[in-house]
Amino acid sequence: MFTGTAVFDLLLPGDSRSLKAKRSYVRPIVAALRRLEVSTAEVGALDRYGRSEIGVAVVAATAAHVGEVLDSCERVVAARPEVELLSVRRRLFGADD
Numbered sequence: 001m002f003t004g005t006a007v008f009d010l011l012l013p014g015d016s017r018s019l020k021a022k023r024s025y026v027r028p029i030v031a032a033l034r035r036l037e038v039s040t041a042e043v044g045a046l047d048r049y050g051r052s053e054i055g056v057a058v059v060a061a062t063a064a065h066v067g068e069v070l071d072s073c074e075r076v077v078a079a080r081p082e083v084e085l086l087s088v089r090r091r092l093f094g095a096d097d
Contacts, residue, residue: 003059003093004066007043008077010052011084017049025083026052032076038069052083063092 012025026042033040033056044053054077058069070090078085 001059001061001095002063002066003057004063004070005058005091005093006056006070006073007089008054008056008074009044009086009088010054010077011086012050012052013082014050019049022049022052026054029054029077029080029083033073036069036072036076038073040073063094066092 010026010029012022030040030042033054039057041055042052043055045051056070056073058066058073060066060069074085074088077083
């Protein structure tokens with residue numbers, strides 16, 4: 001069994017100067033990621049306007065499958081034209097970790 005995580009650091013548009021506006025950008029991304037059957041949530045920069053960190057976790061039988069799912073998640077986030085993907089931090093955990 002393997003577990004993989006990814007944290008996406010996002011720069012939101014300049015008009016996200018309220019938490020309501022920030023949510024309007026983050027919620028559709030989280031919903032799109034959940035359609036890939038992963039666990040996801042906003043995990044960082046909760047009190048910063050214009051920035052967000054979205055975390056994703058996946059469990060699979062093989063490391064290759066974990067990598068494929070995280071690649072799909074990264075493509076979904078990178079394809080969003082309204083946000084800029086600044087960085088992605090990934091980790092893979094095996095049964096021995």
